Amino acid sequence: MRTGIATVCLSGTLQEKMAACAKAGFDGIEIFEQDLVTSAMSPEEVRSRAAGLGLTLDLYQPFRDFDGVDDGLLAANLRRAAAKFDLMGRLGIDTILVCSNVATATRGDDDVLAAQLSQLAELAGRHGVKVAYEALAWGRYVNDFEHAHRLVQAVDHPSLGTCLDSFHILSRDWDTAPIEKMDASKIFFVQVADAPQLSLDVLSWSRHYRVFPGEGQFELAKFMGHLARTGYDGPVSLEIFNDVFRQADVERTAVDAMRSLVWLQEQGAAWLAGQGETRRLPLRLDTLPRVPEPTGFNFAEVRAADTAALEALLAQLGFTSRGRHRTKDVQLWTMGQARLVINESAPTDSEPAISAVGFDVENPLLASSRAQQLKAPVVPRKTQADEEVFQGIAAPDSTEIFLCQGTPDGTAAWTGEFGPEPAGRSGGGSAVIDHVNLAQPWQHFDEAVLFYSSALALTAQPFAEVPSPTGLVRSQVMDTADRAVRLVLNLAPLIQQGDGANRAYQEHVAFAVEDLVATARAAKKRGLRFLRIPANYYEDLAARFDLEPGFLDTLRELDLLYDRDADGAFLHFYTATVGSVFFEMVERRGGYNGYGAPNAPVRHAVQYDLRQAGT
Structure with missing residues (x-):
């Protein structure tokens, strides 16, 4: 499993975050747009810095409020996207996260949504990048990962796939079993987050109370097991919005984050074993030395x-x-x-x-x-x-x-x-x-x-x-x-x-x-x-x-x-x-x-x- 983490999870400057992620042992990172915008490093310097640290730059995010808009706003959104695709070329990042629209969408017809995503995919293809479309749990018209995947299938373009985010799926109590039926080649990126069970609106819950896997109460082992069965072999990355983590020591938080992914691999493998899974899985789920509880x-x-x-x-x-x-x-x-x-x-x-x-x-x-x-x-x-x-x-x-x-x-x-x-x-x-x-x-x-x-x-x-x-x-x-x-x-x-x-x-x-x-x-x-x-x-x-x-x-x-x-x-x-x-x-x-x-x-x-x- 290739491990990743979004820079939004951590405190500090982009340079400090990158250094902490490399020290903790991550394979790659997601660049959160605000971290780049506020950084003194140029995109080329960020790319060079990542290479020197042994980090891959796996995702640029987020690109918001693209789909379901009127024609005038669509044209503006496509111009905005072209600028971001050029920026990604300078960074050396080949995938961008596009969230389902929560603010400006006025057209919820699937044919319209698919047609607009198709134009985005065509533009991305000309720039040599890919679009990972994610259903936000509070999206205006698209808030279900299966709905997002159907739109991706309808477009059927090599530059358009989906991003699966455990928070947006499990916070709505969606069944994760349908993940197994997805075409792994159309899963462009996977983000994981845990959370305590709280009675809050989903947006507030997401923005302030996500935690690393193993620190909340979501059934992430099952999520990972279903994902493994698809044959997905891309990054599994942490995207955690948490007020405490953004104030804590950056290196300690990065180590805690890495620990959570190591633990998550074991839990996913254990869930599969409990289901009688014996075949080799394309998604490598390494297991730690098994130890019984203290006596x-x-x-x-x-x-x-x-x-x-x-x-x-x-x-x-x-x-x-x-x-x-x-x-x-x-x-x-x-x-x-x-x-x-x-x-x-x-x-x-x-x-x-x-x-x-x-x-x-x-x-x-x-x-x-x-x-x-x-x-x-x-x-x-x-x-x-x-x-x-x-x-x-x-x-x-x-x-x-x-x-x-x-x-x-x-x-x-x-x-x-x-x-x-x-x-x-x-x-x-x-x-x-x-x-x-x-x-x-x-x-x-x-x-x-x-x-x-x-x-x-x-x-x-x-x-x-x-x-x-x-x-x-x-x-x-x-x-x-x-x-x-x-x-x-x-x-x-x-x-x-x-x-x-x-x-x-x-x-x-x-x-x-x-x-x-x-x-x-x-x-x-x-x-x-x-x-x-x-x-x-x-x-x-x-x-x-x-x-x-x-x-x-x-x-x-x-x-x-x-x-x-x-x-x-x-x-x-x-x-x-x-x-x-x-x-x-x-x-x-x-x-x-x-x-x-x-x-x-x-x-x-x-x-x-x-x-x-x-x-």
Whole structure:
């Protein structure tokens, strides 16, 4: 599959965009007209620059509002087209995107439309270029890709074909199966975009909320499968209109874009395999190394320069100190199979923050290879000859992700590097890491969703929005089918986001235990400072659930929170915050699989009050 991307997807100047696309590994680009018009480079310089970067110039776009017009406007449009065709010759681009008319069309008869497109095709042929006609989802008379293709067939000119754009097809919920019946030689170009499911007019949806494949909810794998069956072998290019992407770092966005196309190839191939497809397909759909989902959390890591407060908090929770690593400035604390590493290599002016998460995987080397093919940066880690070698990659928010060798019993051989486990001090019985909650910068939230779903095979659940005193917090759960791994990504309001190691938005690690009440009582005796829950919460709780009075008193006494659904119940409590990190202890009863979402506004409000008070 030849990969491409429209320059409109990225921030920066045309020169910066071209450099970023080449660095990310794209085969070619689409030149968006505004990027050329505003560029200091001449068309000849753009052509030379692309050649030097190893990029093909695959499409010039967009040419708008050509068809369905009166004769006077048609003549003007043909003059305009001739000028653009000359420009394309200077650029060395042989294909132009012509969108179905949305503004000036007054004649919707197919015979008229075909006749006008025929004149455009004749003109294009004389200039040695091709026209890719695209049905915009909001086109006045042509808004359906099958309608556009019928017009192309009616014209039957070698210089006229169609452009298939996944957004314009899937936003209208058109069936993609008819793509298979198309003549591949008449498909001149393919553009792909994903999008979240939103209740908006299609134009606004398209202009502001497109995302890269894998970051939305469109069925792009099926779209790619149907396309592959046609025999199409041209570029598959990204055309993404997104306000955030146009403000984000150009090189990072280009890498995220390339990752999405690599992922899309795999998804298309998987869809075909699921349909029993075995024949060789002209559209090359390369597959990444297949890896199963992670089998669990191996550890979580907090980096801190001053570790005293963290050590005290973990001891009060019931964690056992396993001591220091024999060669590294790190400590290990355990409670059952829950392992927390304190990394002491933080800069002296930084506050404690979650810095790494370890996942148990079946084959760390294979999983790392997959992640690297998906453009994940490698995290270097120094090890001695007799120490466990972790495969490390960096997530979009700079959290280090380590891929560890999973074991059936959940043990970890590397803990022996901290010395033997003290006899009779397992510290917490069957405790495990239940979930990890990570804050995501606003400009990299969609990137993080794609990263964890593509590189770690986690599944994105429908996102939720949680009220806080400073605005809505968007919460995105990423998990495995058996929920052995639950990762929660939070997009905090801008007012709560900080920079680098001193980010203000709080993150946490949640640990699951069998008896939360007993855990809380023991922690209270050790002097644990709980997050204090307002009395109003318990009055509301009593109104929502018919709880036994003694149980409600226990919840109130220990600052425990409670939720219940048809599958089970959920008890949890929070600690005070150290730096930007706090901990949560949970108990899941029955088949409850949520996170106590009704309680989240309470936590946010209490933590906000504490931050305002400086405590």
